[in-house]
Amino acid sequence: MKDRLLELQVITRSLEEEFRSEEDQTTEPGGQEEQQQAVVFEGEDVAHGIYKEAKEIRRETELLRRDVERLKTQNTRFLTSIRRISAIKRDTNVLGRDIQARAQEIYRNLERLGRHSKDLEQSNNSTSAVVRIARSQYSYLTRAFRQAMSEYNEAELMQREYCMGRIQRQAEIMGKELSMGQIDEMIESGSCSVFTGVVADTRTARSALNEIENRHKELLALESRIKEIQEIFLQIAMLVEEQGCMVDNIEATVTATVDIVVVAEAQLVKAKKYQRSLFYLLSTHGCTNLISCLLCAVVVCIHQDGRVVKALDLRSNGQ
Known part of the structure; x- marks a missing residue:
């Protein structure tokens, strides 16, 4: 067997030289290599900013x-537990304040995203991808x-309701x-004057009165939290009202889609029925037609054989 190791080494060196020459050709005259540049689509940075804001609001x-x-x-524990009521109440108040602060921050972020969406709609086509992305994110959030x-x-x-019942x-x-x-009047006035004429002379009565005073304080704190959060509820109502037309359009589109799907399902049922009928026709009449064609072919072949035999007889008689 011929040893071709030298030829392989020569080919390898030639390929390496060609590769180096191609690298030299891609180098600029100034000695700097061309930098690769990423393709940036129009509006990509804007869409990235929208997704970033939406992600933060969603979190x-x-x-x-x-x-x-x-x-x-905490409220469930407050209903069932008979110990450490003050600690549970304190945790509930802390949670209520945290919820209010976070809700106000989310509302400010939503307002900023809504203004951004309107600015994009004014500066771009209302049907552009960036505008639709901003609008859909704002609506969902x-x-x-x-x-x-x-x-x-x-x-x-x-x-x-639980505190009032207690x-x-x-x-x-x-x-x-x-x-x-x-009880509502007690909450509005902030006092328990309704029990002024009640004489708490027994241990059960004194315990009940203390319970009423504690629940009354809890109700006052609860009413204070509800009043503080009321402004946010009004702002949310305004946001929902602004999106009323959009929600109606979405609902109409979904309803139309449902109708089209129902029609399509009915047509599919008909198509399956026609398919079964066609298969039945092909399986019955198709076999009959095939047998008829075979019989015709046999008759033609027999007729052709008879003519050939007759021609051969005439030829032999002529000779």
């Missing part, structure tokens, strides 16, 4: 929902924020019936 909204869930847990605040409102209202039951223990309207 804060998720933290807000977690705080609301923690508040619900606003709905998520509204949902989180609705859950917070429900948690506070449930706690309020005050009503404790008043019954003391022998005094209170309506919800009277």
Whole structure:
């Protein structure tokens, strides 16, 4: 066998020289290599900024929902626990203040994103990709924020109803019936003057009165938190009202899509039915047609064979 190792080495050196020459050709005359540049599409930096803002708002909204869930847990402990009520109350107040501060921050970020979306719509085509991205992110984040605040409102209202019920039951223990309207007046006035004429001479009555006073303080703190957060609820309502037309358009589009899907499903059922019918026709009439064609072919072949035989006989007689 011929040893071709030398030829392989020669080919390898020639390929290396060609590769070096190609690298030298790609070098600029000044001795600097050409720098690779990334392709940047129009509006890509704007879309990146929108996604960054939306990601931050989404993270804060998720933290807000977690705080609301923690508040619900604290309220449940407040309903069931008979010890360390002051510690639970303190934790609840801290959570309420944290929720209010985070909600105000999210609202400011949403306002900034909404202004950015409107500026993009004025400076660009309303159907451009960047404008649609900003609009959809703003709409989605606003709905998520509204949902989180609705859950917070429900948690506070449930706690309020519970405290009013406890005050009503404790008043019954003391022998005094209170309506919800009277309890509301207590909350508005901030005093327990309704129990002025009640003589707390027994241990049970004194315990019930202390319970009423504690629940009354809890209600006052709760009402204070609700009043502080009321402005944010009004601002959320304004945001939702601004997006009313957009939500109506989305709902109309979804409804139209549902109708089209229903029609398409009906057409698919018909197509399957026609397919089964066509298969049945092909399986029955197709076989009949095939047999007929075969019979015709046999007849033609027999006829052609007869003519050939007759021609051969005539030829032989002629000879």
